[in-house]
Amino acid sequence: MIALSGIAKRFPNGVQALNDLSFTVGRGEFVSLLGPSGCGKSTALRLAAGLLTPDAGTVTCADGKPQIGFVFQDHTLMPWADAMTNARLPLDLKRVPREQADACAVAALARVGLAGFERAYPRELSGGMKMRVSIARALAAQPQLLLLDEPFAALDEITRNTLGDDLLKLWREDGLTVLFVTHSVSESSYLSQRVLVMTSRPGRITADIALASGRDSRLSPVTIEAQRFISGALNTAIAA
């Protein structure tokens, strides 16, 4: 689906965020990008989305540029617009006719469990609900590739787990390709099929771990075993 190869990125202030970063995400995969804070995960995700240009290396998409859905670390909603208008934004920008856009937005909100909140403004919603609107917005344009930047980092554990399960469900139903940035070992071990571990800055991939199937609950032995393995790889990456 998307391949980054030999990526380097240096910011104008002299910070070398990434150096020789390469990885691929196949069609339909759910991949986690895991690394310590400040290692360049957000930068890598923005490069993948084409919001930043690399200094060196290439970002290639196998079959044309896919429609991308992007979920930021915070909800990034328009405070002046209700949930419906927020979820509809991608369609409005693509000049989809109003009625069709409305229907898509309503459907997207319903899928993230927000039916009945179409007319609520962001300030009237809880943190978790705002994050759901943000996900609904990413889904509204029917993306092939969903990029998420620590979407649940600011939420409590209960909400985080629920939203994680919802995300898994959406991924299975839609045949989405998901690249999920996180700093949580347990989240990556449960949600994804593959975990990419990054070193501290300048970031690059040090381990590419394919996870065994059978992780159907957060506490199943296979999941716990995966966690142990990922933790080990992460510790090696940080020490290196």
Next chain:
Amino acid sequence: MRRLADFLLPLAVAAFLLGAWEAAVAHWQVPAYVLPAPSAIARAFADNFGSLMEALASTLAVTLEAFVAACVLGIATATAFSQSRLLERTLYPYAVILQVTPVVAIAPLILIWVGFERINLALVIIATIVAFFPILAGATLGLKSADFNLIDLTRLYGASRLQTLWRIRLPNALPYLLSGMKTAGGLALIGAVVAEFVAGSGTATGLAWRIVESGNRLEIATLFAALALLALTGVMIFAALSFLEWWLLRRWHESAISAS
């Protein structure tokens, strides 16, 4: 209940002060050409009602025209600035120069250039210069302070600059713009009054001119009546713009929500 108190308490204070004023003038027998009693001012107001209202209409027209002109010019300039950093860097210093130069100093020049036969246009231009800057500053800040991530999101969906401006930047600028407009409303009135003062006798017909004229004739009660009318106009403009601000922001902006 709270709102009623907000209204009644200042009113009670006003009644008390007016009563004390009336009593003090009567007690010390202050001459009317120094400080007229409120009752005398009220009488002067009633006697000159027609001409005062005409003067008010004239000043108000200049103020409103200048305010609208300042809004249009300020928003247009800020929008142009938001689209081109180069343009902003080139022209912003001139906007600042216009702002910091005392308008009384440029007013005579404008009057001469525009000509006394088009006095109203000259007054509107002077008042517009005074009211322009807060709108430009508010709109510029608002257009620039939109969430970068939100702007990036519009790029992901291939939005045009116009779409980003219309869907993200302008709504984001609204609170800043309205706050600038509240300041500008008062400044437009001040600008109109200053312009009338500078224009001087025979030409201007507004409230400021009534104040100068009444002062020259030592009709201090009429002067006070005109002054009170001017203050009331200022308050009404501020109230109207505050209401507009609350109404437009009531669903989403913290400032309007805490006030309701």
